Amino acid sequence: MAWAAVLAMVGIGKNQRPEAIFLDAVGTLFGIRGNVGEIYGNFAAQAGVIVDSTQLDQAFMISFSQAPKLNSSLAMGEELVALERAWWESVAAKSFAAVGALGEFPNFSAFFQTLFDHFALADPWYVYEDVQQVLASWQQMGIRLGVLSNFDSRLYPVLEALKLADFFDSVTISTHVGAAKPDPDIFKIALEHYDLEPIQAWHIGDSWSEDVVGAERAGLGAIWLNRTGKSTPRPGVAFKVVTRLTELSL
Structure with missing residues (x-):
């Protein structure tokens, strides 16, 4: 029996x-x-390396999708952050290599550190306009x-910077618990x-393979x-499908 049917039987969502x-x-x-290719390309240009942002973005998507899941819990503190950084540096290096630009950096690791730190700030991110309204409403309802x-x-x-x-x-991160969605x-x-x-x-997410299936x-x-x-890849798997969080009524 599909999980949506089970939830309907017990009344959740109704x-x-x-x-x-x-x-x-x-x-x-x-x-x-924007996209990762644009951001990576802008930082590369500041370092004197010119790349096609569209090609770089495509290369990043391939490199990211082929990388193993980032889910190590064998380290803590600075050691864990170092492992996370190394994982992302490998993805980025393969992306630049795919567009023939990796060898143009005199010190790719130093370049990547600046890039890595950038994504811990608010600058590269934006909060979807429906998010804060819905979160505040659910919080007032007493939902954890x-x-x-x-x-x-x-x-x-990033969560702090984006308010x-x-x-x-709670915040559950794959690298901290040794398991990654799905x-x-x-x-x-x-x-x-x-x-x-x-x-x-409930769990809400934009990835069918990781969030919904998991x-x-x-x-x-x-x-x-x-x-x-x-x-929808497979009807009946998701309990609900929405285009905005405001479509969820509680």
Whole structure:
């Protein structure tokens, strides 16, 4: 039986509010200004390396999609941040190599450090216009709110910089817990913050493969935030499909 049908039988989404709602970060709460290729290209130009931003963005998407999941929990503190940075540097290096520009940097690691630090600031991000209104409303209802993301430790300063941190009781990051979406373990760990059963919570995200499939497998109410109006890959998997958070009524 599809999970949406199970939720309907117990009343969640109709007569019963979830006890907790988890939300993905990038693509759900906030988006990137322009695209990665443009940002990488602008920083490269400042370093004297000229690249085609469109080609670089395409190369980044391929490099990012082919990289292993960033989900190590074997380190803490500065050691963990170093591992996260090394992971992203590898993705970036392969992106620049794909467009024939990697060898033009006299010290790519030094260049990348500036780039890495930039994404911990508010500058490259923007908050979707429906986010703060909905979060404030849910918070006033007494619903517990958490972030559940495959991002990295920079998520904490980004949430602060974007004035979103105060909405959330918990932040569950793949690198901190050793599991990345769609692994059900990361959802189970997030639920432990509130001592809840999966059926008592929703997860909202923009990625079908990570957010919807992962949440559904873990037993949460999986809500697909389909901001761009893509076709639903497999009907009946998501509990709800919305284009804006304001479409969710509680």
